[in-house]
Amino acid sequence: YLAEHERKMQLTKEEFKNRLKRKLNDYYEEDIDTASTSELFAAISAIVRDGYAPQWRRTRIAETKQKEKQVYYFSIEFLPGTLLKSNLLNLGWLKTVREALSDLGLDLDKIAEYEPDMALGNGGLGRLAAAFMDSLASTGYTGNGNGIRYKYGLFKQKFVNGYQRELPNDWLKKEGHWEVRRESKSVLVRFGGKVNMVEDNGWLIPQYEGERVVRAVPYDVAVVGYQDGLTNTLRLWDAEIPPEEELNYPTISDRRRVEDLTSILYPDDSNYEGRLLRLKQEYFFVSAGLQSILDYYITKLGNKNFAQLSDYVAVHINDTHPAMAIAELMRLLVDEHRVDWDTAWNITQKVMSYTNHTIMAEAMEKWDVNMMSELLPRIMQIITEIDRRYCEGLKGRVSDAVIDRTRIIKNGQVQMAHLAIIGSHSVNGVAALHTQLLETEVLKDFYNLYPERFNNKTNGITLRRWLQIANPELSDLLDQTIGKEWRSDSNKMLNFEKYYHDTKVLNQLHEIKLDNKKKLAKFVKEQTGIEIDPTAIFDVQVKRMHAYKRQTLKLLHILKLYQDLKARIDHPKRVIIFGAKAAPSYVFAKQIIKVINETANMINNDPDIHGKLKVVFLENYNVSLAEKIIPAADISEQISTTTKEASGTSNMKLMANGALTVATMDGANIEIKDAVGEENIFTFGLNKDQVYKYYAEKSYHPRKMYEEDPVMKKAVDALIDGTVPNCSSEGQALVNNFLSDNEQFLVLADFEAYLKAQEKVEQTWAQKRIWQQMSLVNIAHSERFDSDKTIERYAQDIWHLKKLKIEKVD
Numbered sequence: 126y127l128a129e130h131e132r133k134m135q136l137t138k139e140e141f142k143n144r145l146k147r148k149l150n151d152y153y154e155e156d157i158d159t160a161s162t163s164e165l166f167a168a169i170s171a172i173v174r175d176g177y178a179p180q181w182r183r184t185r186i187a188e189t190k191q192k193e194k195q196v197y198y199f200s201i202e203f204l205p206g207t208l209l210k211s212n213l214l215n216l217g218w219l220k221t222v223r224e225a226l227s228d229l230g231l232d233l234d235k236i237a238e239y240e241p242d243m244a245l246g247n248g249g250l251g252r253l254a255a256a257f258m259d260s261l262a263s264t265g266y267t268g269n270g271n272g273i274r275y276k277y278g279l280f281k282q283k284f285v286n287g288y289q290r291e292l293p294n295d296w297l298k299k300e301g302h303w304e305v306r307r308e309s310k311s312v313l314v315r316f317g318g319k320v321n322m323v324e325d326n327g328w329l330i331p332q333y334e335g336e337r338v339v340r341a342v343p344y345d346v347a348v349v350g351y352q353d354g355l356t357n358t359l360r361l362w363d364a365e366i367p368p369e370e371e372l373n374y375p376t377i378s379d380r381r382r383v384e385d386l387t388s389i390l391y392p393d394d395s396n397y398e399g400r401l402l403r404l405k406q407e408y409f410f411v412s413a414g415l416q417s418i419l420d421y422y423i424t425k426l427g428n429k430n431f432a433q434l435s436d437y438v439a440v441h442i443n444d445t446h447p448a449m450a451i452a453e454l455m456r457l458l459v460d461e462h463r464v465d466w467d468t469a470w471n472i473t474q475k476v477m478s479y480t481n482h483t484i485m486a487e488a489m490e491k492w493d494v495n496m497m498s499e500l501l502p503r504i505m506q507i508i509t510e511i512d513r514r515y516c517e518g519l520k521g522r523v524s525d526a527v528i529d530r531t532r533i534i535k536n537g538q539v540q541m542a543h544l545a546i547i548g549s550h551s552v553n554g555v556a557a558l559h560t561q562l563l564e565t566e567v568l569k570d571f572y573n574l575y576p577e578r579f580n581n582k583t584n585g586i587t588l589r590r591w592l593q594i595a596n597p598e599l600s601d602l603l604d605q606t607i608g609k610e611w612r613s614d615s616n617k618m619l620n621f622e623k624y625y626h627d628t629k630v631l632n633q634l635h636e637i638k639l640d641n642k643k644k645l646a647k648f649v650k651e652q653t654g655i656e657i658d659p660t661a662i663f664d665v666q667v668k669r670m671h672a673y674k675r676q677t678l679k680l681l682h683i684l685k686l687y688q689d690l691k692a693r694i695d696h697p698k699r700v701i702i703f704g705a706k707a708a709p710s711y712v713f714a715k716q717i718i719k720v721i722n723e724t725a726n727m728i729n730n731d732p733d734i735h736g737k738l739k740v741v742f743l744e745n746y747n748v749s750l751a752e753k754i755i756p757a758a759d760i761s762e763q764i765s766t767t768t769k770e771a772s773g774t775s776n777m778k779l780m781a782n783g784a785l786t787v788a789t790m791d792g793a794n795i796e797i798k799d800a801v802g803e804e805n806i807f808t809f810g811l812n813k814d815q816v817y818k819y820y821a822e823k824s825y826h827p828r829k830m831y832e833e834d835p836v837m838k839k840a841v842d843a844l845i846d847g848t849v850p851n852c853s854s855e856g857q858a859l860v861n862n863f864l865s866d867n868e869q870f871l872v873l874a875d876f877e878a879y880l881k882a883q884e885k886v887e888q889t890w891a892q893k894r895i896w897q898q899m900s901l902v903n904i905a906h907s908e909r910f911d912s913d914k915t916i917e918r919y920a921q922d923i924w925h926l927k928k929l930k931i932e933k934v935d
């Protein structure tokens with residue numbers, strides 16, 4: 126067998142060409158030179174699927190044999206991006222396939238472009254979930270993703286007259302899918318109706334009346350681990366009408382209501398809306414996931430003793446969206462498997478763990494009790510009982526005020542974060558500062574009650590995608606200098622620091638960056654018609670559009686630079702590059718987009734500027750676009766109001782690609798500074814105490830700052846004095862916001878410090894060698910944010926997993 130295994134793993138160019146020929150012939154009766162891009166993509170992806178199939182099977186067999194504990198990562202979003210190149214890389218085939226195609230006169234990158242992004246997520250939270258999937262498989266842990274197979278992914282963004290327009294993202298209509306429909310693993314999920322509790326052998330059993338039954342059908346996507354890693358499963362659920370229930374869904378609109386359940390991904394990032402469909406989605410994937418876990422536990426592991434469940438199963442709740450897993454597991458254990466409440470509760474707490482991703486009050490999920498009672502009557506009863514017991518258990522031990530602040534049901538609402546904390550054994554934040562703020566501010570009462578539950582797990586990124594796939598030139602330079610081990614052991618990247626004084630390497634770094642910038646310049650020209658100079662500073666801010674992320678601060682800096690250039694005050698050439706989607710209902714974010722687009726238009730077409738400043742706002746920022754922008758960045762803008770960005774992850778991707786960070790001391794920026802040292806990052810702005818002081822004392826008076834600082838005033842005024850054209854109402858909205866005492870994100874308070882930081886950027890840019898040295902240090906230290914390391918910490922501290930050993934038999 127081993128020989129067979131080796132042969133499959135070490136695909137030769139010739140073998141690949143043969144397989145490609147065969148697939149094209151079998152599927153389409155085409156030859157390599159007549160096949161279309163979509164056909165080529167479908168054929169190559171089929172070869173890749175054949176390539177990982179044996180390891181996928183072996184992983185499943187090893188799981189049931191070794192019975193190691195498995196984690197199930199419950200997340201309402203997964204944002205893997207495209208999979209062709211990452212699957213090729215992880216199989217060890219990327220180089221071979223690229224070369225084989227090139228022999229045939231074909232370009233892998235062009236074919237790969239055909240693949241639509243699997244964009245089943247909004248931003249950081251979904252991308253993190255995808256990175257964790259990759260890292261679990263690559264580090265040898267059996268981990269399963271559990272989520273929703275949205276028919277439409279995150280909307281496609283277009284700009285029309287500078288305004289954001291949203292188009293549906295119909296990703297499934299293309300060829301070459303990675304998913305496998307597993308109809309035999311379907312389960313039923315119930316909504317609505319009435320519950321009556323009836324006695325059965327001394328046990329109170331719910332009887333349902335008039336409920337609607339939906340069939341959850343899983344689509345499994347292989348998660349291919351790097352090299353000798355496992356091949357795990359990302360299970361995404363689709364909603365269908367159960368065949369035996371067809372008669373209960375007689376009309377098209379009845380049927381559509383079921384299909385709608387998994388039809389769209391909510392496009393809101395950090396803004397909570399208590400919509401019924403969203404509640405349905407949350408319960409749907411949570412219930413389906415838990416049912417399939419228990420099925421597996423009972424049938425495959427042959428275990429009926431649920432007291433041991435936590436020795437075999439960990440369920441992770443990614444933000445509060447899957448927090449109903451706590452009540453649903455209680456329901457399954459108590460109602461369906463007749464485990465007594467106390468035992469069931471004990472099991473549940475041991476199984477569940479929860480990550481918080483935000484301290485923004487408006488993102489905190491709270492469901493209306495009436496809505497939940499109607500849609501999920503039994504779940505609401507169970508949550509009510511959890512809440513009752515929680516309060517009862519604390520009565521007399523802590524003040525009534527504490528109980529009142531921390532209980533689950535309050536003012537007719539279910540506080541999902543409270544449910545998640547009370548029902549879990551672990552609660553973690555996503556960066557050191559964020560966890561500290563959870564402990565001392567946002568979740569202070571809970572921290573006092575259960576300090577042992579709290580822990581930090583700073584986010585990470587998959588360096589495989591962001592270096593090996595997105596930046597092959599830099600990856601080659603690392604190979605040539607420090608050797609290839611960094612590709613599987615990121616600790617080795619620290620050795621790159623040894624080249625700090627190596628002029629040749631520093632020059633190579635410069636050349637690679639220049640090359641990446643040329644490629645991006647070409648892309649920008651094709652997409653927007655805008656010419657940008659690859660020798661300019663490429664200054665990048667890529668992330669969701671949000672007031673707290675302060676793209677507005679960048680905008681004010683742009684206006685200041687523009688005004689300087691108009692007054693013949695010189696600056697080094699700069700290209701500011703934005704990528705950002707706004708939630709469709711987020712009016713202010715959309716206004717910012719319009720103003721930035723109009724500002725860009727004005728500056729890019731002003732002959733007085735002589736191309737010294739360009740502003741490019743690329744449409745439809747997503748994982749694929751990130752792979753083009755990030756390797757070309759000189760500057761990484763991480764300028765959120767301190768305390769507001771839980772972690773950030775674009776900061777990590779950009780540093781790994783040698784961009785220098787301009788940063789507030791927020792989220793993971795602090796840890797980036799710790800890693801690279803103060804002299805290798807441009808920090809500025811209010812610290813957390815200053816921010817909280819403004820809030821506590823209500824002492825923020827931006828109008829005064831504006832009136833006293835002529836530079837600030839001039840930049841702000843440009844938005845309303847006719848300087849920036851075609852957006853007077855949007856410009857006015859921004860200015861009103863900046864000047865309000867209630868402006869929470871303190872944009873003007875950080876303006877001056879931000880300009881100073883940017884002056885330092887300019888001075889450093891003039892010292893090319895120092896810039897390259899700083900860049901080198903950033904690349905070397907990005908190893909700290911390798912998601913493989915993050916996942917090791919989750920596996921050890923929270924989930925208590927052991928690695929699976931794959932036996933080499935088929």
Ligand code: 26W
Nearest residue numbers: 249250395396397482488555770771772773
């Ligand atoms: C209920 C509406 C809603 C939807 C999504 C609220 C909140 C969210 C997410 C928590 C938003 C999100 O993606 N948060 C980001 O998570 C990243 C991964 O931990 C962090 O790096 C970012 O700082 C955080 O904003």
